[in-house]
Amino acid sequence: MSNKKQKIRIWDLPTRIYHWLQLLVVVGALLSGFFAPEWWLGIHVWLGYGLIALLVFRIAWGFFGPEYSRFSSFIFSPKTLISHIKGIKEGKPLHFFGHNPLGALMIFALIAVLLGISLSGLINLGGVENQGALAGFVDYATGDIAGKVHLFLAFALIAMIFLHILGVVVEGKISKSNLTKSMIDGDKPLLEGEKAPILRPTLFVPAILSIAGIGLILVVGSVSMSKVPASGFIAMPISQTYQSECSDCHIIYHPSLLPKNSWAIMMDDLSEHFGEDASLDDETRDIIANYLVRYSAENWDSEAANNLLLVDKEKPIQITATAYWKLRHAKIDEEVFKSKPVRTAANCEACHSDAKTGRFADENISIPKPKKQP
Numbered sequence: 001m002s003n004k005k006q007k008i009r010i011w012d013l014p015t016r017i018y019h020w021l022q023l024l025v026v027v028g029a030l031l032s033g034f035f036a037p038e039w040w041l042g043i044h045v046w047l048g049y050g051l052i053a054l055l056v057f058r059i060a061w062g063f064f065g066p067e068y069s070r071f072s073s074f075i076f077s078p079k080t081l082i083s084h085i086k087g088i089k090e091g092k093p094l095h096f097f098g099h100n101p102l103g104a105l106m107i108f109a110l111i112a113v114l115l116g117i118s119l120s121g122l123i124n125l126g127g128v129e130n131q132g133a134l135a136g137f138v139d140y141a142t143g144d145i146a147g148k149v150h151l152f153l154a155f156a157l158i159a160m161i162f163l164h165i166l167g168v169v170v171e172g173k174i175s176k177s178n179l180t181k182s183m184i185d186g187d188k189p190l191l192e193g194e195k196a197p198i199l200r201p202t203l204f205v206p207a208i209l210s211i212a213g214i215g216l217i218l219v220v221g222s223v224s225m226s227k228v229p230a231s232g233f234i235a236m237p238i239s240q241t242y243q244s245e246c247s248d249c250h251i252i253y254h255p256s257l258l259p260k261n262s263w264a265i266m267m268d269d270l271s272e273h274f275g276e277d278a279s280l281d282d283e284t285r286d287i288i289a290n291y292l293v294r295y296s297a298e299n300w301d302s303e304a305a306n307n308l309l310l311v312d313k314e315k316p317i318q319i320t321a322t323a324y325w326k327l328r329h330a331k332i333d334e335e336v337f338k339s340k341p342v343r344t345a346a347n348c349e350a351c352h353s354d355a356k357t358g359r360f361a362d363e364n365i366s367i368p369k370p371k372k373q374p
């Protein structure tokens with residue numbers, strides 16, 4: 001065998017599978033996060049759980065995997081980093097089998113950003129959507145901030161992916177080796193006269209034990225944490241009076257959909273209720289008014305309640321007149337609201353199967369297909 005053809009195994013099969021799976025999961029998460037309709041949230045979240053699983057593997061492999069997957073093999077001194085950059089500038093780069101110093105920085109940054117994205121996503125899911133392991137522990141305001149961090153990190157990730165690809169292309173050109181190919185077959189050629197270095201092997205037992213251990217803690221921890229009731233929702237009795245007196249003309253609106261002042265104003269004058277006379281005797285009216293005020297938007301920490309607190313000044317008793325409602329439904333064609341199964345924008349239940357509960361979860365949204373008018 002001639003020396004020229006000698007190769008050395010840099011990336012073992014698990015590392016390569018991890019790398020390409022990670023690419024698929026990240027691209028899927030970015031596409032579903034930016035472009036998919038709201039009701040794809042479930043898919044986006046599952047991709048997020050997949051990402052966390054991949055990161056657990058990568059971190060365990062970073063300690064116990066084969067030589068070039070180990071973090072310790074690509075922690076470089078600033079001096080090495082500087083001479084690497086100098087080498088690139090002069091067209092005579094230093095030779096590295098595994099990650100080069102710039103590539104190594106990118107790997108650490110990518111892992112940090114991916115961990116940050118997973119955590120901020122989980123906090124956002126718990127606080128804003130009242131779902132997932134943190135639903136019982138995070139309030140809306142915190143979840144909202146986490147959502148902004150999540151979005152910022154997603155943009156940072158996109159920029160880093162481009163930098164990473166640029167680095168692979170540039171480094172490959174300068175070092176005249178195909179880095180993408182070695183992430184597929186795992187090998188890199190030895191330079192002429194170069195001796196294969198002695199490599200630390202994978203420590204399978206500690207690697208598998210730590211993956212199983214962390215996995216178990218995460219699964220058991222999040223399953224038991226998700227048993228804690230979502231903090232955005234409170235226990236509310238069902239008022240028979242409200243159900244029977246206010247359901248003649250439309251759906252029963254969840255009390256969390258308007259602030260207490262709005263309910264008070266509405267209940268003060270039912271004789272001119274959206275052009276209808278919805279008058280009740282004083283006793284019935286008071287029972288309903290007390291109930292609605294007691295469970296008004298101020299008492300909930302859900303996404304809908306937090307956003308519907310700010311009503312329209314001219315139409316304070318109309319949910320569909322609030323800026324938030326209009327914003328969230330701006331993309332829906334007027335025709336859809338008028339079409340047969342929906343009939344009016346105020347018919348929330350036509351598109352939100354969980355409208356009764358006040359949740360309005362993303363995965364429970366579906367716009368019914370318009371039926372042909374007979």
Ligand code: HEC
Nearest residue numbers: 245246248249253274276277278317318319320321344346
């Ligand atoms: C006689 C029929 C009638 C009765 C009874 C009635 N409503 Fe209404 N209500 C209407 C109409 C009509 C609208 C406007 C619906 C639309 O915009 O399509 C409306 C709208 C509403 C809205 C605003 C929905 C939106 O567009 O944001 C709320 C909230 C509401 N009603 C609450 C109540 C409550 C509480 C009661 C019981 C005290 C009640 N309604 C009883 C006819 C009625």
Ligand code: HEC
Nearest residue numbers: 038304319328342345346347348350351360361362365367
């Ligand atoms: C024709 C169908 C339709 C009707 C009727 C409708 N919605 Fe929606 N709603 C949607 C869609 C679609 C979205 C998601 C919009 C988006 O992409 O952000 C949405 C989003 C929302 C959201 C935000 C949910 C989230 O987690 O992002 C709330 C809250 C909401 N609607 C409340 C209401 C209320 C209250 C009513 C009734 C007064 C109502 N909707 C009537 C279709 C509808």
